[in-house]
Structure formats: structure tokens, C-alpha cells
Amino acid sequence: MCLAIPMKVEKIMGDFAIVSIGKNKRKVNISFIGKLKKGDYVIVHAGFAIEKLSKTDADETLKIIEQLK
Amino acid sequence: MKYIEEYRKTDLQKNLVKKIHKISKKLKKNIILMEVCGTHTVSIGRFGIRSLMPENIKLISGPGCPVCVTPTSYIDKAILLSKMKDVILATFGDMLRVPGSFSSLEKEKANGSKIFVFYSPYDALKLAEENLDKIVVFLSIGFETTTPLIAETIKIAKEKNIKNFFILCGSKLIPPIMEFLSQDKEIEIDGFICPGHVSVIIGANSYKFIPDKYKIPCVISGFEPVDILFSIYLILKSLINDRPKVINEYKRVVRDNGNIIAQQVLYSVFEPSDSEWRGIGNVKNSGLRLREEYKEFDIEEKIKINIGEVKEKKSCFCGEILKGKKIPFDCPLFEKICNPSNPVGPCMVSFEGTCSTYYKYERR
Ligand code: SF4
Secondary structure, three states: OOOOOOEEEEEEEOOEEEEEEOOEEEEEEOOOOOOOOOOOEEEEEOOEEEEEOOHHHHHHHHHHHHHOO | OOOOHHHHOHHHHHHHHHHHHHHHOOOOOOEEEEEOOHHHHHHHHHOOOHHHOOOOEEEEEOOOOOOOOOOHHHHHHHHHHHOOOOEEEEEOHHHOOOOOOOOOHHHHHHOOOOEEEOOOHHHHHHHHHHOOOOEEEEEEOOOOOOHHHHHHHHHHHHHOOOOOEEEEEOOEOHHHHHHHHHOOOOOOOOEEEEOHHHHHHHOHHHHOHHHHHHOOOEEEOOOOHHHHHHHHHHHHHHHHOOOOOEEEOOOOOOOOOOOHHHHHHHHHHEEEEEEEEOOOEEEEEEEEEEOHHHHHHEHHHHOOOOOOOOOOOOOOOHHHHHOOOOOHHHOOOEOOOEEOOEOOOHHHHOOOOHHHHHHHHOOO
């Protein structure tokens, strides 16, 4: 039931935002997310954004994995 | 796609598989790792991760598919409701084909029952607003990822004073079922791959009691192959060092304390209660019911639903599969009689079900 692909925030309209993945756009409820701005990535579940993706953590984990070589 | 390709790089996958094989030689016994999330079950199947494991590491699937763990009695109640004159049933799509005792929602829909499929509970509320002469009942199933959204929808319904929107309560909690499985001497799980998006809501710290009390390490993993392989590697490392703990591999999305706003919404509307899991039985405090202030949205408070005797399919092993005691290949019906176009049990119906995942990706 979960969509594991982060979606990009295109536009914020109060409790809602337009998010996109490729050419697909979707309106989602963002009331569970504190601060959000255009260009952020969010995880979406059943019409609601449930968390913001941290780019710093994404890069850091990747770096650790790459250094395992 | 940002943050997808990076976690699918084949050179990283290959290196991690090598590392896992190397470290596995240090293990003192055969290891069983359980994933408790349907989306992980699908990823493990789709990326062929099971076949990449050394012989002494077995990956098994647990009760992570919300549709699969919904008991037959719940489906029977939903079917009965759908036949009532003024009722419109609203549900997530995966529920349609799940077999009840004698029928399924899909069959009832074909026979004329008003059953609508929604992607979000919020849309079901809109349907109620547009049909004030009808009663709209939303099938509230799922884990901590889904229930905050249902809670928010109910809050909105209360604010707007909508009187014809109800839920049939069936939501469940993940940590209690993990504790239940940790105590089961017949499976002896050595490590848990914790559900990614349940963890988004409840936070990494929620699993701390598992390594502390049961000495079983827990890793919260992302859904890409590099995530899962790295998570397995981290769990093996913690087993070898004999330091069971909670490891958060999915830091980019999961915080230590989870999503506090979502938790507040969830627990302002719902409270823990005992709950029945298909094939497993009643598990203490593993479900959610509406709080007193929101009881008016519980359809079972408004209508008495008498379903009569529940008939379980004896030949289906779903219960044992959900506990990790059997795999689909152990079931004599797998492939032969039971397949995605003719599913006998819920594990074959749901896209995230263990049997359907094995059918799609792991047939021998
Ligand atoms: S293969 Fe079909 S009958 Fe067998 S356990 Fe899975 S769902 Fe049940």
C-alpha cells in the first residue's frame, strides 16, 4: 500500500501541495509535515505526504555504502 | 528519478552481496531474518534478493500485508454492510477480492452492492458529503502508516458535522505483533527488517524494546535493493558483535521519534485495543479503536452487524505463512489451484501478499 518513491513538491496551497513524479502530478494533503518548500521531496501515502526526505541523510548513507568497498 | 537510481546501482549491490557472503562465514548458526512490511516483501522478490543470500541466511516474510492480516470475520461484516439498502461501502482497492466466509466484496459489487474504491480516505468523506441520504462506511484497515490519515479524515468529518460518514474499525499496530512473534519459540527470528513507512510515523525508537528485551536486532530499511542489502549486512554485523540494537538505515525518511504531528492526530482519535489477526488470532493491544469522543463514527455503534458463523478455508496456509512458519512452496494449492487470477487466500489476492509475490518472482 506504500509508494516508496519520493515525490517533488511543485506548489504549496495551504494544507495541500501539488507533487510530481516525472510527468505525473498529484494533489496531496501536507498537514502532517511541518515546514515544506518548493523543490523538497516527500513520501506520499494514500493522498497524504507523511514525511519530508532529508537530502543530507540520503547522501550520507550513500557515502557510507560507497566507502564499504 | 531522484534518490532511486542512486540506491539501485549494480556495483554497490554486487559489493554488498560480496560483503554479506564474507561476513556470513562468521555466523555461529543459521540465521532467520523476517521482514514485516509488504512493500519490502515485494522489493525482495522483485530484485531477487533471496537468491543472493548465502546458504546460512534465510529471509522470511511476516504479517506485513494489511489486507492479508484482516480476519475473515471483518470481510463478512463488510459484505453484510454492503448489502444494506442505504449503505455505500468505501474501501482501498486491495480489499475487493479478499475471500470472506462465503463471498467477496468483488462478487457483491458484481451483484449490485454499492462498493466504491478509493485511493484516499479523504475522498470517501467527500462521497458522504455528496450523498447525504446515504450512509458511507469506510473500511479502516492498515497499520500506523495509514491510520493517521483515517484519523485526520474523521477529525475533518467531526469539524464539518458530517453525520453520514462511518468507519468499520480494523486498523492494527506493528510493534505488538513483532513482540508476539519474538516470543514464539517455533520460529526463532534472529533479526527484523522493520517496516519503512510504519517507522516514518512511529519512529526508530519505538522498536528499542525488541533488542533490549528479546536480544533481536532491528533494522529500519529503505525499499531499494542497495537499502535492503546494506540493512542485511548491518544486521549480520550486529549479530556477530553480539550487540543487538535498532539500526536506522532509512535515515533519509525515518526520524528517531517519528512524525509527531501524525502520532498526535492518530492518538487523539484512536486508542489501542485487542485485535484479531488472520491466522494468528487475538493479540493484546495490537489494534486500534475509536476513542469515546469519536465513537459516533464507528458503524458498529450505529448498526448491529450479526455475521453468524465464520468459515475459514482449511486448505489455505496463509495463517502459517503470515507467522513465517511456512512458505508458499509448502502449500499444496500454490500454483496448481491458487494463483492471482483464482486466489484461494488473501496472501495470493493482495499485490503485497507473500504468495502473490512468490508467484510473480520466485517460482521454481
Ligand atoms: S498459495 Fe493460496 S491457498 Fe496456499 S497459502 Fe497461499 S493464498 Fe493460501
